[in-house]
Amino acid sequence: MASAREEAKWNRMAESMTYFHDHFKHEFDAVYQLADGSFAKRGMSLPMYLRMASQLAKGLTVHHTIEERYIFPILGKRMQAFADNDVHLKSHEAIHHGLDDLTALIRKYLDEPSAYKPEEMRACLDSWREVLFNHLDQEVQDLSGENMKKYWTLEEVDRIPI
Numbered sequence: 001m002a003s004a005r006e007e008a009k010w011n012r013m014a015e016s017m018t019y020f021h022d023h024f025k026h027e028f029d030a031v032y033q034l035a036d037g038s039f040a041k042r043g044m045s046l047p048m049y050l051r052m053a054s055q056l057a058k059g060l061t062v063h064h065t066i067e068e069r070y071i072f073p074i075l076g077k078r079m080q081a082f083a084d085n086d087v088h089l090k091s092h093e094a095i096h097h098g099l100d101d102l103t104a105l106i107r108k109y110l111d112e113p114s115a116y117k118p119e120e121m122r123a124c125l126d127s128w129r130e131v132l133f134n135h136l137d138q139e140v141q142d143l144s145g146e147n148m149k150k151y152w153t154l155e156e157v158d159r160i161p162i
Contacts, residue, residue: 098128
């Protein structure tokens with residue numbers, strides 16, 4: 001039976017990802033909630049709100065870029081879900097289609113603020129919310145200590161750069 005310290009080492013990657021993923025979920029939910037125009041009641045202008053939405057898009061893009069360049073290639077050697085053209089990369093692609101649509105809307109609304117439509121913004125967010133949230137949860141599950149033990153030794157897990 002593993003000690004509490006060993007279990008913490010096994011779960012280090014999942015806990016690290018949980019921190020980032022919970023942040024993205026919170027950010028997404030805030031952007032979604034405020035999309036109805038209530039950002040104005042909170043003292044935000046439309047450009048401020050759109051900057052918030054843009055930060056979500058940029059943050060997710062940076063996060064996924066780091067995963068795809070530095071983490072997935074290591075994990076994908078033994079874990080099919082992280083291999084090229086498998087579950088997590090396909091999820092990233094679907095999420096980034098949504099992010100591209102969001103970025104286009106942000107640009108449209110910055111160029112022509114009177115064109116802002118809460119229902120259009122929410123429809124855009126709705127179009128990729130499920131794939132985003134499912135992906136964030138599945139990735140953490142796949143990085144859980146219980147799952148990692150199927151593919152790696154503890155020493156190997158310690159060397160994976162997260």
